[in-house]
Amino acid sequence: MDVKKIAMIALVLSIISIIIAAVALSGSSANGVATLGISSARQCSDKIDNDGDGKIDMNDAGCSNRNDNDESNCGDRVCEGGETCSSCATDCGSCPTTSILTTNPTTSIITTTISNSCSDTDGGMIYTVKGTISGYNYGLPYSSTDFCMSSNTTATWLNEYYCSGNNAKSISYNCLNATYGTTQCVDGTCI
DSSP states (O other): OOHHHHHHHHHHHHHHHHHHHHHHHHTOEETTEEOTTOOOOOGGGSSSOTTSSSOOGGGSTTOSSTTOOOOOOTTSSOOOTTOOTTTOHHHHOOOOEEEEEEEETTEEEEEEEOOOEEEETTOSSOTTSOOEEEEEETTEEEEEEOEEEOSSSSOOEEEEEEEETTEEEEEEEESOBTTTTBOOEETTEEO
16 A cells, blocks of 8 residues: 555544544434434424324424424323323322332342322213323323224224323223214224
8 A cells, every 4th residue: 555545434433433433422313323412303393203193393282383302292191202190290100119128238128119090181081082091000100092993994992091090991892872973983082
C-alpha cells in the first residue's frame, strides 16, 4: 500500500471514531440505531397509534399538540403507552408495596403485594360500546377487550368484560334483543 491509501484509511477511521464518540456522549439512539442529532417524529405527529387505543396523533386525546411526545392519556381507564402505576394510578392501579421482614440478622424475606385493580373503558356492562378492562389480578397485569362469539358468519352473542369493584368479570350477552333494538354482534358491540 502506498502512503496516500494509508493516510486515507486513517482519516476514515478517525471520522468513524469521532462519530461513535459523539453518539456515545449524546446518548441519542432509537431502537439501538444512532440518530446523530436527527430528531425522529414525535408521538403526536408520527402517524402511529403509539399507545394502542385505536387513535392516531392529534385524533388521540393524549396529544395536546403535534410536538407532544406522549400519546397516552391518564384518566381514560386504560393502562397504555408509557403509563405506569406511578405515573397514572387511575388507569394502571396502585403500585405494589414492598416490605422487608427480618427473621434473623442474616436472613431477610421480601414480600411484594400488588392490590387487585380493574378499570373499564366503556364504563361497565354497556353492550352497545366496545370496551377494554385492564388492571392487576393477584399481582399479574391483564387487559381484555369485548368480543363477538360466533360459530357461523353472523354473531349474536357478545362476551362483555366489566369490573366488579377491583375484580375483572365477563358475561355472555345475546345481542338479539328487542328491548334494546339490537340484532347482532359486530366488532365487540351489539348493534
